[in-house]
Amino acid sequence: MGLTMTQKILALHAPGQDVQAGSLVECRIDLALANDITAPLAIQEFGKLGVEHVFDRTKIALVPDHFTPNKDIASAQQAKTVREFAQKEGIQWYFEVGRMGIEHALLPEAGLVKPGDLIIGADSHTCTYGALGAFSTGVGSTDMGCAMATGSVWLRVPEAIRFVLTGKPGPYVSGKDVILHIIGMIGVDGARYTSMEFTGDGLQYLSMADRFTMANMAVEGGAKNGIFPVDDAAQAYAKEHAGDIGTILEPDADAVYRETIEIDLSQVPLTVAYPHLPENAHSIQEAMAEDIAIDQVVVGSCTNGRIEDLRVAASILRGRKVHPRVRMIVIPATQKIYKQAMQEGLTEVFIDAGAVFSTPTCGPCLGGYMGVLAAGERCVATTNRNFLGRMGHKDSQVYLAGPAVAAASAVAGRIASPQSILQEV
C-alpha cells in the first residue's frame, strides 16, 4: 500500500517502524518550539524528568510572542522564566523582543524549517510549516517538555484527505479565502485527526504566503497537519531562507486517501467566517447584503501578517481613510517584515489612513492585549479563530477574512469587498 507525503516524512523520522495510518510511531524531531504561554509549563515539566540538559540546544526554538512586549507583571514573569531557561541551556533559537516575530512567520523566515523536516510545537498553529513540505503539528506543554529531554515524540500516523486544487483564483482571492471556504465545506472537525494534503495545478497560483496561511488553518478543520508539495516556489523559499532544500518527498502514486475533494479556485469567493466558528463561511456578497457594521479591524497574526498581506491591505488603503467609527490595527508578523513595510512605504500608507502600526505580537488575536474588544463590539480580523470571547468580551464578535476584505471593511465601516471600495473613487 502506497504512502502519503505525511507518512513518508514520518517514516524518515521513525526508521523501521510501521507507518500505516493508525499506527503509533516514535519519531526523532528536527525542531521543537514553544512560546511565552506554553514554554513556562514545558520548562517546569522538563525539570521533573531528571535529565541534566536539553537533548540538543540547536533544535529548540523559544519565541516570546503572545503577551510580549510584556503586557503586565504576570506575563513579564512568564517571559522571564523562558529567557532564563534559554540562557541556562544555551538555547540557540531564543528570539528576544526586538529581534523576534510571531513564531510561525518567524521560523520559516529565519530558515529553521526545511522540506522533509519533522517539527512539533507547543502552539496549535505549528502546522503552518506544511507549506514548505515539512510535517509539523501542535502539541501541549508536557509533550514539549518531554521532547526537550528526549528529542523524540510519539505520534499516531494520520489518515489523509487529499485536496486537489484546480483553476485560477479571482481578483483579491487569497489563501485565506480558500482555507475558509474549505473549512466551510468540511466543518471544524471535518479533517479531525487527519492530514490535509494539498495538490493540483491550481497551486501555481498560490504564493508561499498563501500556502502558509492555508497550512496554518489546517488545525481549524481539526487536522493534525496540512501539507503542500515541494514545487519550485517552495524550493526557492527554502533555498533563500534556509540555504538548503532539505529532503523532498512525494506521495506514492497508490497512496491511500480517506477522501479526495476537488476545489476549483476560480469558484472560491472572497470569504468571511461569521462568529463563533471558522466553519461559518459566507461569501462577501452575502456579508455585504447583511450590512454588518464594525468597530475594529486587525490585520496581522501568524495567519496573515506577512509582507504580501500588508501589501494587499496597503494597496486598498492608499489615498483613503479608515472609517471614523473604526479602529484599525496593523501588525507585521516579524521585525524583518516591519522593516520591509517601512522601506516599501506601506507603514506611511497605514499611518496616513489613520491605522495603528505595531511591533510584532500575537496580542489581539487571542484577546491578550493591543486590541481587546468590549461587549457588543464587532471586529473583522485576518486572524484564525472567532470563538466566543476569543478577542475579548464574551459578547463581542469576530469575523475572519483575508487582508483585502479587512482593509476594505476598515474604509467602509462595514464588511465590504475591495471592489466596492475601489469603485468609489
Added chain:
Amino acid sequence: MLMGGKVHIYGDHIDTDIIIAARYLVTFDEKELARHCMEDLDAGFAQRVQAGDVMVAGRNFGCGSSREHAPIALKGAGISCVIAKSFARIFYRNALNIGLPMLECPEAVDRIQPGDEIQVDLARGVIYNRTRGETYTTVPYPEFMQKLIAAGGLVPYTRAKLQEAGHA
C-alpha cells in the same frame, strides 16, 4: 480505577478558549485556572462543580488552541473525566498527558441527562449511570495508557522510563 460524580452537560465544539480564556494564561496554577473554567459560556460552573464530577459534551470537544491550561483548569476544578462524542486531537493528548481521562462514547452522551450521577470504570471502559440504572460501554484504554493515567501523566511515566534506560 473508578471515578464519578454529577454531570455537567455541554454541546458540540467546546473550544479551549471557552474552557479557559487566554486572558487567564498568565499562570498555570490549577486552582487559579479552575476559578475561570468555562467562564464565558457558563459563569456559574466554577461555583457548582464538585470534586469527581464528570463533563459530558458533543462533538470535537477541546478544539482550538494547544494550551494545556485547558485540561489543567478542568482537572483543577475537580472534573474526574470527560465523556464526549469526539475530541480534538491536541486537547485529547494534553488531557491524557496530565492524567485526565477522556472517554469517547456517543451513546452515553445521547442518554445522559442533567442531574444524572455517573460512575466510570476506566480499566473496563464502562460508564454506569447511577440515576437511570444504565450502562454504556466504550473501548477500554490499552494497558500502557492506564498506567500513564495512574502514574499521574506523561512526565512521571517518562521519568520512570528514562530511569529504566539509565539516562537519569
